[in-house]
Amino acid sequence: MNKPVKKPVGVIGLGAMGMGVAMSLLREGFEVHACDVRAEAVQKVVDAGGIAAASPAAMAPLVEVLLTVVVNADQTETVLFGENGAAPHMKPGAVVIASATVSPEFAKALGKRLNDMGLLMIDGPISGGAAKAMSGEMTVMSSGTPAAYAKCEDVLDAIAGKVYRLGDEVGPGSVVKMVNQLLAGVHIAASGEAMALAIRAGANPDQVYEVITNSAGNSWMFQNRVPHILAGDYTPLSAVNIFVKDLGIVLDYAKKNVFPLPLSATAHQMFMSASAAGHGGEDDSAVIKTFPGIKLP
Numbered sequence: 001m002n003k004p005v006k007k008p009v010g011v012i013g014l015g016a017m018g019m020g021v022a023m024s025l026l027r028e029g030f031e032v033h034a035c036d037v038r039a040e041a042v043q044k045v046v047d048a049g050g051i052a053a054a055s056p057a058a059m060a061p062l063v064e065v066l067l068t069v070v071v072n073a074d075q076t077e078t079v080l081f082g083e084n085g086a087a088p089h090m091k092p093g094a095v096v097i098a099s100a101t102v103s104p105e106f107a108k109a110l111g112k113r114l115n116d117m118g119l120l121m122i123d124g125p126i127s128g129g130a131a132k133a134m135s136g137e138m139t140v141m142s143s144g145t146p147a148a149y150a151k152c153e154d155v156l157d158a159i160a161g162k163v164y165r166l167g168d169e170v171g172p173g174s175v176v177k178m179v180n181q182l183l184a185g186v187h188i189a190a191s192g193e194a195m196a197l198a199i200r201a202g203a204n205p206d207q208v209y210e211v212i213t214n215s216a217g218n219s220w221m222f223q224n225r226v227p228h229i230l231a232g233d234y235t236p237l238s239a240v241n242i243f244v245k246d247l248g249i250v251l252d253y254a255k256k257n258v259f260p261l262p263l264s265a266t267a268h269q270m271f272m273s274a275s276a277a278g279h280g281g282e283d284d285s286a287v288i289k290t291f292p293g294i295k296l297p
Contacts, residue, residue: 005029005030005031006028006030006154007030007031007064007155008030008031008062008063008064009025009030009031009033009063009064009065009066009067010032010033010034010053010056010059010060010062010066010086011025011032011033011034011035011045011066011067011069012056012059012067012068012070012079012086013035013036013069013070013071014034014035014036014038014042014069015036015041015069016129016130016133016237016238017130018036018069018070018133019044019045019130019134020130020131020132020133020134020135020136020138020159021067021099021126021133022034022048023048024133024134024135024136024158024159025155025158025159026045026048026049026050027158028158030155030158031051032050033050033051033052033053033062033063034046034051034052034053035052035053035058035079055084056079056084056086057084057089058084059086060087060088060089060094061089061091063090063094064091064094064095065094065097065151065155066090066094066095066096066097067155068080068097068098068099068100069100069126070099070100071100071242071245072100073100073102073103073106075100076098076102076106080096080114081113087113087114087117087119088117090117092118092119093118093120095120095122095148095151095152096114096119096120096121096122097121097122097124097142097155097156098110098121098124099125099126101177101181101245101249102125102174103249103253104171104172104174104175106174107123107171107173107174108169108170111123111144111169111170120144120147120148121144121170122143122148122149122152122156123142123144123170123172123173124141124142124156125141125142125173125174125176125177125180126139126141126159126160127177128161130237132161133159136158136160137160137161138159138160138161139160139161139162140156140159140160140162141176141177142156142163142164142166143167143168143169143171143172143173144167144168144169144170144173145168145169146168149165164176178246178249181247181249181250182247182261182264184243184246185246185250185264185267185271186263186267187221187222188221188267188284189266189267189270190222190267191219191221191222191225191285192229192270192285192287192288192290192291193270193288194212194217194222195208195229196288199294200291200293205229205230205297206230209226225284226285229285229288229296229297230297232297233283234279234282234283234286236282236283236284238284239280239281239283239284240271240279240280240282240284240286241271241280241281243267243268243284244268244272244275247264247267247268248268250264250268251264251265251268271287274286274290
């Protein structure tokens, strides 16, 4: 006997994280409408039982909950309010779960704009990587009104292993994601520096990885990213330019609040150097390529 189909949910942005979100929702029985600039990504969702949307505007009146799993504030603005944007066409009382990494100020302003249109918003940045997104086990750092949560708790539970409710208004979710990105960026940069030193000193990189992942110097990012370096595979699941942007958000916020962040500033310069050298579109582990005098695997 077939399970009844759950509420219609839209997913805009089918990258490494968005594809996992869409597949997790399908697996849990939701009616999933998918939209992306890449037709092949949409087709993958359709093949799994989803419904293709020609544009955010075309999807908007058909869904009760809309997830924007895009890269930044500009893309969030475009898919919601640009030409063929979703927001003006959504049903009153529908919920937008905004999952891009953006500044807390942008998140708050977005929440007000949507509220003025009769829509609800969850400030819902996500973390955990592509594998956890695909298995429905990622982390959502969220905030929003109880009314917004009431309409989308089942959706959040379907896509995440942990849903943190960080406040009753929009903004705290993006604050915590900003802190997460500070640590993630610094840890990736430090992992690159450590492996560069190991290689320069003549150590076997595979042995170094094995030892460090079983020692106190390990981090989630070291364990996750260094295998990309060892394999010489810089296919971007998360690109160098993501951390140019995200550490930029961190440092902009610190600058406005006159707060020193020396490690973040150094890590940001490392990602900027990698991007300037032509590696911006590569996996963020390519930050190691900025170190001179070493032969990478």
